[in-house]
Amino acid sequence: xxxxxxxxxxxxxxxxxxxxxxxxxxxxxxxxxxxxxxxxxxxxxxxxxxxxxxxxxxxxxxxxxxxxxxxxxxxxxxxxxxxxxxxxxxxxxxxxxxxxxxxxxxxxxxxxxxxxxxxxxxxxxxxxxxxxxxxxxxxxxxxxxxxxxxxxxxxxxxxxxxxxxxxxxxxxxxxxxxxxxxxxxxxxxxxxxxxxxxxxxxxxxxxxxxxxxxxxxxxxxxxxxxxxxxxxxxxxxxxxxxxxxxxxxxxxxxxxxxxxxxxxxxxxxxxxxxxxxxxxxxxxxxxxxxxxxxxxxxxxxxxxxxxxxxxxxxxxxxxxxxxxx
Amino acid sequence: xxxxxxxxxxxxxxxxxxxxxxxxxxxxxxxxxxxxxxxxxxxxxxxxxxxxxxxxxxxxxxxxxxxxxxxxxxxxxxxxxxxxxxxxxxxxxxxxxxxxxxxxxxxxxxxxxxxxxxxxxxxxxxxxxxxxxxxxxxxxxxxxxxxxxxxxxxxxxxxxxxxxxxxxxxxxxxxxxxxxxxxxxxxxxxxxxxxxxxxxxxxxxxxxxxxxxxxxxxxxxxxxxxxxxxxxxxxxxxxxxxxxxxxxxxxxxxxxxxxxxxxxxxxxxxxxxxxxxxxxxxxxxxxxx
Numbered sequence: 291x292x293x294x295x296x297x298x299x300x301x302x303x304x305x306x307x308x309x310x311x312x313x314x315x316x317x318x319x320x321x322x323x324x325x326x327x328x329x330x331x332x333x334x335x336x337x338x339x340x341x342x343x344x345x346x347x348x349x350x351x352x353x354x355x356x357x358x359x360x361x362x363x364x365x366x367x368x369x370x371x372x373x374x375x376x377x378x379x380x381x382x383x384x385x386x387x388x389x390x391x392x393x394x395x396x397x398x399x400x401x402x403x404x405x406x407x408x409x410x411x412x413x414x415x416x417x418x419x420x421x422x423x424x425x426x427x428x429x430x431x432x433x434x435x436x437x438x439x440x441x442x443x444x445x446x447x448x449x450x451x452x453x454x455x456x457x458x459x460x461x462x463x464x465x466x467x468x469x470x471x472x473x474x475x476x477x478x479x480x481x482x483x484x485x486x487x488x489x490x491x492x493x494x495x496x497x498x499x500x501x502x503x504x505x506x507x508x509x510x511x512x513x514x515x516x517x518x519x520x521x522x523x524x525x526x527x528x529x530x531x532x533x534x535x536x537x538x539x540x541x542x543x544x545x546x547x548x549x550x551x552x553x554x555x556x557x558x559x560x561x562x563x564x565x566x567x568x569x570x571x572x573x574x575x576x577x578x579x580x581x582x583x584x585x586x587x588x589x590x591x592x593x594x595x596x597x598x599x600x601x602x603x604x605x606x607x608x609x610x611x612x613x614x615x
Numbered sequence: 616x617x618x619x620x621x622x623x624x625x626x627x628x629x630x631x632x633x634x635x636x637x638x639x640x641x642x643x644x645x646x647x648x649x650x651x652x653x654x655x656x657x658x659x660x661x662x663x664x665x666x667x668x669x670x671x672x673x674x675x676x677x678x679x680x681x682x683x684x685x686x687x688x689x690x691x692x693x694x695x696x697x698x699x700x701x702x703x704x705x706x707x708x709x710x711x712x713x714x715x716x717x718x719x720x721x722x723x724x725x726x727x728x729x730x731x732x733x734x735x736x737x738x739x740x741x742x743x744x745x746x747x748x749x750x751x752x753x754x755x756x757x758x759x760x761x762x763x764x765x766x767x768x769x770x771x772x773x774x775x776x777x778x779x780x781x782x783x784x785x786x787x788x789x790x791x792x793x794x795x796x797x798x799x800x801x802x803x804x805x806x807x808x809x810x811x812x813x814x815x816x817x818x819x820x821x822x823x824x825x826x827x828x829x830x831x832x833x834x835x836x837x838x839x840x841x842x843x844x845x846x847x848x849x850x851x852x853x854x855x856x857x858x859x860x861x862x863x864x865x866x867x868x869x870x871x872x873x874x875x876x877x878x879x880x881x882x883x884x885x886x887x888x889x890x891x892x893x894x895x896x897x898x899x900x901x902x903x904x
Contacts (some may be wrong), residue, residue: 329726336719336738336778339711343657343775344741350702354752408644416637424888426648431887435838435854436880440655443869449666449813451654453671465669494648502895540899547901554838555801558858566817572747572839579751580843589751596748603743 295606306539321602327520354566355569361583373590383591386574389481390598393570394549397488401545404489405496413504428493436492438558441487445559447471477532477567480560484568492545499544504530536609543602571595641662652877659684659874663777666869675701684870685878694875696849697856700766701835701879704852707770709830712777716826718779720785721811725794735786742779746839749775757844766852773834781826784897788822825893832887835879853879 317323355373359366377383390587405422412423429437448465452472456462463469473483507530553572556562562569562577571594579588654788658666660680671677675749688694722728752771792815800810816823834852841855848860856874861868887894 306688309711325726325807326728327721329728332718332722333734334725335780336715337734338714338780339774340741343772344744344749344779347749347756348744350752351748354755375693388833403643407640411637411640411644414637416634422641423644426644427883427888427891428652428689431832431884431891432652432880433640433835433854433883435858436831437651438877439630439853439858440651443658443867444651449673450698454669454673475869490647490651498891498895500897502899509804529682534884537899541802545899547743551747553747557838557842570831575747575751576839576843585754592748592751595745598744599743602892603740606735606743607740611732 291467351589351593354586355593356590357586359585359589361520361580362587365470369586373587377587377590377594382566382569383572384539384595386569386571386591387594388548389568390570390595393485393488394598397492397549398546400485400489400544401492401496402542403467404493404498405541408497409443409494409500409504412501423498427498429491430494430498434552434554435558437553438487439488440510441483442474442559445470445483447475472558475564478562480564480568484556484559485558488549488552490554492549496541496545499537499541500534506537507533539605539609543606547599550595550602652881654872655877658869659871659877660868663870669856675852684868684874687868688871688875688878691897692860692871692875693848693851693856694853695855697851700850701852702764704769704773705831705834708777708834709772709827712830713738713783713826715774716778716781716785716812717816717823718780721789721815723782724786724789725797727790735783739778740779740785742776742783746837748777750839750843754843762844762848763840764845764850766845766850769834769837769841772840772844773830773837777830778834780897784829784893785822785826787897788819788825790817800831824892828886828890829894829897832883832890834884895896 302367356368356370357366357368358372408426412419412426452473453462453465453470457464457470462471471479473479511529512525515529520528549574553570553576556568556570556573557576560568562573571591574593575588575592578584578591582588616701620634657676660682661676662678662681662683662761665676666676667677719738723738728734755791757763757771760768760771762771796814796818797810798812801807805813827874837898838854838858842859845851848856851860853875857872861872861875
């Protein structure tokens with residue numbers, strides 16, 4: 291099917307070339323030309339919508355970043371790289387950048403480990419597998435703001451159910467003692483907590499993506515390798531890894547994009563606090579651009595995310611292109 | 616196949632042991648993924664005093680369960696309005712998405728256009744341009760359209776991620792519809808548009824339903840846009856309303872919060888769960904099965 295679709299354009303292209311010599315006017319009447327006009331007019335609404343509301347705003351954000359645009363001030367002045375310069379001079383930015391990196395990398399590693407473990411468990415045949423699968427993906431399928439609210443309640447400074455359980459088994463002290471963790475109130479714990487919620491939400495996604503990759507490895511290939519005397523490790527390294535690597539890349543890249551650009555976990559749990567301990571670039575951009583109304587500076591901060599996002603996007607682009615065929 | 620016979624005892628013991636090991640490995644995962652939902656659910660039906668006691672086991676009731684939190688939610692907050700808003704937003708976003716993504720996906724998959732693959736990938740890549748980069752310039756767009764503080768702003772914005780995703784999804788879907796049915800329709804005198812409307816779309820309803828489902832679930836996953844563009848209580852969608860309106864200063868109404876969160880969260884999670892495989896194969900670029 292894909293073969294015929296891929297092979298088809300060449301007769302069309304020949305038709306264009308032949309018709310082109312016969313004159314432009316008659317070319318417009320050929321079936322190929324009519325198909326092109328029909329096709330591109332079907333595409334137009336989607337392309338226009340996305341172009342106008344993603345492409346144009348993206349370019350506009352570049353413009354905002356070099357202006358002093360602010361909420362309530364209709365006229366924006368061109369200020370060159372002033373926004374970027376002042377951002378690079380503020381310590382808050384470096385704290386946010388560092389937290390963003392720690393958050394993304396730390397949570398990414400944990401998600402990778404947990405997701406892989408879960409995928410290897412779920413790929414085994416066992417009774418109740420469908421039910422288990424449906425249950426473990428709950429964190430990913432719940433709307434993010436909603437599950438974060440649940441975690442906010444579980445991290446409550448006094449009535450945290452986690453603390454109650456930990457205290458009962460003796461891992462932490464009683465309420466009021468120095469060994470009673472205030473998850474969202476102590477700098478290091480707060481960063482750990484927001485990372486934990488991100489991991490909680492993300493690892494099932496990783497596991498399911500990996501699982502899809504693993505089940506796409508045909509059992510016959512593994513069987514053949516086994517017959518040929520390949521050991522488990524050899525089969526794993528030479529067959530399973532190369533076949534699931536692309537899908538693993540895609541999963542990681544998507545997750546990185548989601549993680550880097552998500553603000554709801556931090557915003558709802560700590561809003562960057564205590565004292566900037568969980569400030570990340572998205573919250574900084576939101577608080578600067580919308581809360582404080584400095585649109586230009588906010589846009590400049592969010593653009594600092596772009597170089598971080600770019601590798602993931604390029605990786606995705608390349609993998610998707612290869613998978614097309 | 617050999618005729619069925621009882622496997623030897625040792626094989627059965629082995630299978631049993633294997634199952635036990637797998638379940639043992641899964642238990643921590645299940646606890647960590649399911650417990651928060653259980654905890655939210657029990658919080659939603661507990662009495663206020665029952666929530667705030669440290670002497671008793673919190674995992675069960677010590678006072679009779681109550682519907683009071685739901686009563687507060689429906690009668691003393693804008694929850695009804697939030698649900699109506701969420702429904703209306705999802706409806707209009709689905710309409711816009713279908714009207715644009717269906718023709719686009721069809722054109723990319725079946726009309727053998729030059730650059731179709733690259734255009735398809737290009738549209739899909741816009742799904743990856745994150746809200747956090749776009750929300751500040753979009754604030755200007757929303758202001759220009761005079762839609763500040765109205766949920767209509769979200770109707771305009773949400774298709775920026777549902778169109779790319781659904782176009783990609785439908786492109787994969789339309790590739791699996793046999794070419795013959797269109798050819799037959801065209802032989803019977805339908806034009807290209809007629810073939811699409813009368814023959815291809817009717818057999819593509821599973822794909823269309825999937826697109827609607829994702830317009831809905833992806834819209835529900837948003838928080839940033841609604842936070843940035845809608846600040847009037849009556850205009851909020853459910854996730855934003857629950858997250859911002861059930862707090863007075865430092866006081867959280869945990870019971871009503873959890874009730875309001877789960878009441879929409881659980882249905883969304885169930886629907887999403889049923890369509891999760893389509894989501895995964897959609898984003899990994901594999902053909903939709």
